[in-house]
Amino acid sequence: MGAEELVEVVLPGPVEPEGVQLRHRAVPSPGPGQVLIRMEATGVSFAEQQMRRGRYYDQPALPFVPGYDLVGTVLAAGGGVEPGLTGTRVAALVKVGGWASHVLVEAADVVPVPDGVGPAEAETMVVNGITAWQMLHRKARVRAGQTILVHGANGGVGSVLVQLARSAGVKVIGTASARHHDALREQGVIPIDYRTEDIAARVRVLAPGGVDAVFDHVGGRGILDSWQLLAPGGTLVSYGSASTRDDTGSKQLPVLRLLGRVWLWNALPNGRHAYFFNIWAGRALAKNRFRARLRADLSQVFAALQRGEVTARIAAQLPLARTADALRLAESGTVAGKVVLNP
Numbered sequence: 001m002g003a004e005e006l007v008e009v010v011l012p013g014p015v016e017p018e019g020v021q022l023r024h025r026a027v028p029s030p031g032p033g034q035v036l037i038r039m040e041a042t043g044v045s046f047a048e049q050q051m052r053r054g055r056y057y058d059q060p061a062l063p064f065v066p067g068y069d070l071v072g073t074v075l076a077a078g079g080g081v082e083p084g085l086t087g088t089r090v091a092a093l094v095k096v097g098g099w100a101s102h103v104l105v106e107a108a109d110v111v112p113v114p115d116g117v118g119p120a121e122a123e124t125m126v127v128n129g130i131t132a133w134q135m136l137h138r139k140a141r142v143r144a145g146q147t148i149l150v151h152g153a154n155g156g157v158g159s160v161l162v163q164l165a166r167s168a169g170v171k172v173i174g175t176a177s178a179r180h181h182d183a184l185r186e187q188g189v190i191p192i193d194y195r196t197e198d199i200a201a202r203v204r205v206l207a208p209g210g211v212d213a214v215f216d217h218v219g220g221r222g223i224l225d226s227w228q229l230l231a232p233g234g235t236l237v238s239y240g241s242a243s244t245r246d247d248t249g250s251k252q253l254p255v256l257r258l259l260g261r262v263w264l265w266n267a268l269p270n271g272r273h274a275y276f277f278n279i280w281a282g283r284a285l286a287k288n289r290f291r292a293r294l295r296a297d298l299s300q301v302f303a304a305l306q307r308g309e310v311t312a313r314i315a316a317q318l319p320l321a322r323t324a325d326a327l328r329l330a331e332s333g334t335v336a337g338k339v340v341l342n343p
């Protein structure tokens with residue numbers, strides 16, 4: 001790899017954003033079945049906000065290089081990899097390791113980024129787009145004419161989800177802080193301020209018969225309302241516990257509680273469905289099926305982006321050397337869209 005050097009961001013322990021460290025080392029060569037990606041864009045996800053507090057459900061052992069997803073160009077391929085991949089732009093979901101100038105990934109895990117889609121744009125769609133697409137079309141299986149409630153409608157996942165839902169002809173009620181309401185209305189979303197309004201009461205007025213699906217990343221006690229707001233035959237998709245991010249104590253307990261509730265609700269003969277969505281579900285048991293599904297779904301999201309049905313929302317772009325600022329910004333609650341990191 002010549003004199004090129006790899007730069008990566010290390011999370012040394014539970015630290016404030018300023019505690020992340022930059023590390024330099026030699027660029028590795030791809031092994032059999034691997035590709036070496038020169039990163040063009042990675043990003044700050046909610047997961048890193050939890051990981052830096054040591055509060056991610058599946059917390060990686062510290063120290064480690066965070067970075068849930070990335071987009072970049074394939075620089076080199078190891079043995080057994082289709083040679084045509086080299087030089088192409090790809091996206092990858094990695095959970096950790098994305099905050100680096102160069103990243104080794106299994107070739108089977110990369111998804112091609114179509115021509116005309118820029119790296120930062122594509123980056124906003126990887127973990128967020130896969131999550132949004134799969135919850136909407138694989139779990140809730142929404143149809144035109146239905147009404148859904150989306151919590152955090154301005155967030156990374158939420159903003160992609162509402163756009164995909166609108167393009168599928170679905171009526172969307174979305175919760176967000178008031179400063180995001182104008183932008184939501186422009187997208188055809190009916191906004192509710194989760195900080196000041198009684199969400200359940202408003203939804204009952206807007207959808208007296210209940211909603212066909214609720215997407216809830218907030219967890220906590222509010223999940224009861226999410227369940228009760230469902231119309232007969234409706235689906236609750238729980239996928240996070242944002243309300244407990246700053247709690248102390250067990251990091252698994254809030255999610256285990258949600259899993260227990262979802263299991264119980266599903267077991268009751270009430271005609272409604274509840275899921276806890278996990279983007280990694282099925283990977284350990286059937287890796288190739290998992291990959292095929294992920295590739296198909298992310299490709300659908302990229303196609304929607306190309307058709308203009310979904311717009312990438314880039315809150316800011318900062319270099320890896322300014323990861324601390326990027327984290328602060330992402331956690332400030334003041335920005336709309338994804339905070340993207342560049343090499």
Ligand SMILES: NC(=O)c1ccc[n+]([C@@H]2O[C@H](COP(=O)([O-])OP(=O)(O)OC[C@H]3O[C@@H](n4cnc5c(N)ncnc54)[C@H](OP(=O)(O)O)[C@@H]3O)[C@@H](O)[C@H]2O)c1
Pocket residue numbers: 045046047127128131151152153154155156157158176177178180194217218239240241242243277278279280330333334337
């Ligand atoms: N299960 C999975 O496989 C999976 C995959 C991906 C993501 N997720 C989860 O999805 C969630 C969203 O991730 P993201 O990257 O989209 O985050 P993000 O961009 O930071 O967005 C978070 C959103 O949540 C809202 N919010 C924050 N705290 C809240 C609270 N206490 N009550 C209600 N709303 C709150 C924010 O609204 P304001 O800006 O208006 O405050 C914002 O709209 C996270 O909880 C993450 O863990 C789960």
